[in-house]
Structure formats: C-alpha cells, structure tokens
C-alpha cells in the first residue's frame with residue numbers, strides 16, 4: 179500500500195468515456211478502458227457505471243475469485259477517503275486464490291501419474307485372469323494339450 183496514488187471522486191468522474199474509462203470497486207480506482215472489450219459481461223454494463231462506484235453492482239453479480247483478482251490487476255490508484263479495511267479486504271481474496279491455484283496445479287500434476295498407476299493396477303490382473311481362463315478353456319476343449 180506504500181506509494182499508492184490517490185484520486186478524488188471528481189477526478190474519477192472525468193473518466194467515463196470509451197477512451198478513458200475508470201470505475202471504483204472497494205475503494206480501488208480501476209482503469210478498464212482496454213478491458214471494456216474483454217469483459218465477459220459486456221462493455222455496456224461497465225460504461226453505464228463509468229466514473230462511478232460500481233462496488234454494489236460488481237458484488238451483486240457474484241463475480242468469481244478470478245474476476246476479483248482481475249480487479250486488482252486493473253487498479254490504477256486508491257480513491258481518496260477509502261478506508262484501508264475497504265481496500266485491503268480484497269487482498270485476502272487474492273492470497274487465498276493464489277494458494278488455491280498452487281493447490282490445484284499440484285493436484286493436476288499428480289493426476290496423470292495416479293491415472294496410469296490405476297490403469298496398470300487394473301489391467302495386469304485382468305490380463306493374468308484372461309490368460310488363465312483362456313488356457314483353462316483351451317485345455318478343457320482339447321484335453322490332449
């Protein structure tokens with residue numbers, strides 16, 4: 179939070195065009211000009227809230243943790259008067275998310291290994307049983323073998 183730029187509401191309000199679009203979410207001032215075209219929910223919803231505080235609308239959608247992390251990536255400054263609690267509450271989300279990512283990548287790395295082990299453990303007994311019963315069948319059909 180050190181060396182954080184601070185913008186006033188009146189500075190934010192001036193950025194409500196497609197060429198310069200800012201939003202405020204949880205006390206963070208976000209520059210979303212380039213993100214307008216990328217937003218999965220469309221640029222219209224963002225443009226409607228351009229230059230304004232969009233916290234309520236953002237939360238009401240139930241955006242994913244990934245979306246909440248994207249918010250952090252688009253932050254250009256902090257809104258003047260925003261409380262530290264307000265701004266830092268969402269840092270926790272980012273921490274938890276990155277831990278979750280580490281966990282899931284760990285699981286993904288482990289997966290192919292355990293999969294081949296499972297296949298191996300399944301196919302070897304099946305193969306042995308097939309040979310055994312095949313042999314039994316052949317010797318029964320032809321007792322001279």
Ligand code: HEM
Nearest residue numbers: 208210218219223227232235236239241242245248249252
């Ligand atoms: C910088 C701010 C924002 C970011 C980074 C962002 C990001 C995203 C992302 C990643 C999604 C895909 C679904 C998900 O992962 O949750 C999404 C969906 C959506 N967003 Fe945002 N969003 C932002 C702001 C807003 C705001 C202010 C609104 C206003 C209402 C909004 C409305 C929506 C809607 C309607 C959807 C579609 C939900 C659906 O189809 O189920 N977003 N957004």
